[in-house]
Amino acid sequence: MSAFAAVIVRDVTLAFRAGGGALQAVSFFALTIVLFALAVGPDLSLMSDIASPVLWAGALLATMISLEQIYRPDREDGSLDALVECGDSLVFIALAKALAHWISTGLLLVAAAPLLALLLNLEGSALAPLVISLLIGTVGLSLIGAFAGALAAALPRAGVLIAVIVSPLYAPILIFGSGAASAGAAGDPQYGANLMLLAASSLFAAIISPLASAAALRFNLD
Amino acid sequence: MSATSIYEYANPAQFERVADRAFTLALIAALVLGAFGLYFALFNSPADYQQGETVRIMYVHVPAAWMAMFCYSAMAAASAAGFIWKHPLADVAAKETAPIGAGFTFLALVTGSLWGKPMWGAWWAWDARLTSVLILFFLYIGYMTLWRAIPDKTRAAKLAAILAIVGFVNVPIIKFSVDWWNSLHQPASIIRADGPTIHGSMLTPLFLMIGAYMAGYVAMLLASMKNELAARRLARMEQLETTKPAGLVER
Numbered sequence: 001m002s003a004f005a006a007v008i009v010r011d012v013t014l015a016f017r018a019g020g021g022a023l024q025a026v027s028f029f030a031l032t033i034v035l036f037a038l039a040v041g042p043d044l045s046l047m048s049d050i051a052s053p054v055l056w057a058g059a060l061l062a063t064m065i066s067l068e069q070i071y072r073p074d075r076e077d078g079s080l081d082a083l084v085e086c087g088d089s090l091v092f093i094a095l096a097k098a099l100a101h102w103i104s105t106g107l108l109l110v111a112a113a114p115l116l117a118l119l120l121n122l123e124g125s126a127l128a129p130l131v132i133s134l135l136i137g138t139v140g141l142s143l144i145g146a147f148a149g150a151l152a153a154a155l156p157r158a159g160v161l162i163a164v165i166v167s168p169l170y171a172p173i174l175i176f177g178s179g180a181a182s183a184g185a186a187g188d189p190q191y192g193a194n195l196m197l198l199a200a201s202s203l204f205a206a207i208i209s210p211l212a213s214a215a216a217l218r219f220n221l222d
Numbered sequence: 223m224s225a226t227s228i229y230e231y232a233n234p235a236q237f238e239r240v241a242d243r244a245f246t247l248a249l250i251a252a253l254v255l256g257a258f259g260l261y262f263a264l265f266n267s268p269a270d271y272q273q274g275e276t277v278r279i280m281y282v283h284v285p286a287a288w289m290a291m292f293c294y295s296a297m298a299a300a301s302a303a304g305f306i307w308k309h310p311l312a313d314v315a316a317k318e319t320a321p322i323g324a325g326f327t328f329l330a331l332v333t334g335s336l337w338g339k340p341m342w343g344a345w346w347a348w349d350a351r352l353t354s355v356l357i358l359f360f361l362y363i364g365y366m367t368l369w370r371a372i373p374d375k376t377r378a379a380k381l382a383a384i385l386a387i388v389g390f391v392n393v394p395i396i397k398f399s400v401d402w403w404n405s406l407h408q409p410a411s412i413i414r415a416d417g418p419t420i421h422g423s424m425l426t427p428l429f430l431m432i433g434a435y436m437a438g439y440v441a442m443l444l445a446s447m448k449n450e451l452a453a454r455r456l457a458r459m460e461q462l463e464t465t466k467p468a469g470l471v472e473r
Contacts, residue, residue, distance in 0.1 A: 147388065151368060151384065151385060152368075152371070154372075154377070155371055155372065158371070161367055161368065161371050164360075164364045164367050165364040165367070165368060165385065166364075167360060167364075168357045168358075168360040168361045168364060168389070168392075168396065169361075169388070169389070169392055169396075171357050171396050171399060171400070172392075172395050172396055172398075172399035175399040175400065175402065175403045176399060176402075179402075179403065197399075197402070201395065201399075208388060208392075212384055212387075212388045215384050216381055216384050219377055219380040219381055219384075220377070220381070
């Protein structure tokens with residue numbers, strides 16, 4: 001098995017074991033939605049108006065809290081050194097780490113979104129645009145987030161630091177993703193354009209993030 | 223360690239000789255240009271036929287917004303230079319540019335908000351340019367937070383440089399996405415293919431103020447680079463002092 005596939009299998013397995021971060025992110029996602037609904041009040045028509053943007057912001061926040069777990073445990077137990085020494089390109093390993101994060105976090109968030117959408121009274125016709133935009137956008141969130149995680153890999157309590165670093169970089173994905181979900185719900189012709197820009201942002205992140213993560217990881221080894 | 227420390231000290235010594243003179247020149251230029259610029263801006267330029275006297279905020283606001291972008295570009299360029307050629311002064315320049323750039327960005331946001339209150343009737347509008355400048359401000363904050371979070375200066379310099387370069391690559395995308403998201407700000411009116419659309423009487427103070435801001439940036443950068451180098455030398459001396467055997471410290 002190549003290092004690329006091995007890293008994905010290992011990280012996804014670890015994420016679902018006891019102490020893994022996979023279910024934490026989904027729980028956090030569900031809680032932000034519930035707290036938001038409690039803050040807004042039981043007005044169902046207002047809720048269905050803001051459901052798509054709220055779900056998008058919730059998914060983004062849930063991704064953000066899980067980023068610290070991508071590289072820090074690996075650096076602490078020494079497996080990061082093993083990954084660097086294994087001979088495969090660190091750039092591809094960084095890509096595998098980001099994809100593993102997406103499989104164990106992003107995909108779960110996408111799967112939970114329709115259920116949470118019910119809570120927010122999202123209309124049935126708005127469901128497909130929401131899920132499709134989240135499916136494309138969470139890839140970009142994981143990729144950019146993995147870069148921030150790589151920068152902070154050597155820092156013990158970097159949760160807030162990662163959030164501060166990553167938030168401005170997340171702006172385009174949030175704008176295009178939430179825009180696509182809302183436009184799709186309204187039957188707006190801008191839906192397709194938003195989706196394509198969202199896909200472009202995720203693809204761009206797929207190029208920049210592994211390169212930058214690999215560079216950051218090299219400086220975070222002892 | 224000895225090879226890098228020679229490199230680290232040789233350049234700064236030369237730098238400080240040049241920096242002292244350049245600092246004085248830049249400071250004088252900033253004060254003179256600023257005095258003339260403000261005179262033209264406040265007393266010797268027409269009020270706008272639509273915006274009235276509030277147009278004068280522009281002479282403080284527009285240069286600040288330009289400097290916000292210029293400083294980020296300078297920071298990314300210095301980061302790239304530090305990353306590629308490993309020049310220690312480039313890292314110091316990038317680090318010390320960040321708070322100055324964040325200051326200009328904050329000034330642009332505040333003056334934009336002061337202008338927005340009479341013009342739009344609100345302190346803040348989620349207009350495309352204000353929003354992208356706000357995101358730029360948070361990019362600066364992230365960069366400075368990363369520097370502060372990493373105790374080892376050499377490692378901090380490398381990681382912050384990577385973040386500055388990634389942020390710089392993302393700036394056009396952020397700008398485009400925010401423009402896409404919303405646009406009710408007036409279109410660009412100085413750099414246009416068909417020439418400026420604002421009158422020459424307004425351009426004179428504007429360019430004087432841009433010159434003053436630029437010279438002010440150079441002066442502040444040189445001063446804070448000197449401070450940073452002195453602080454590092456002090457930290458190095460204290461480190462040497464504490465690592466001496468106890469008997470030697472007594473004498």
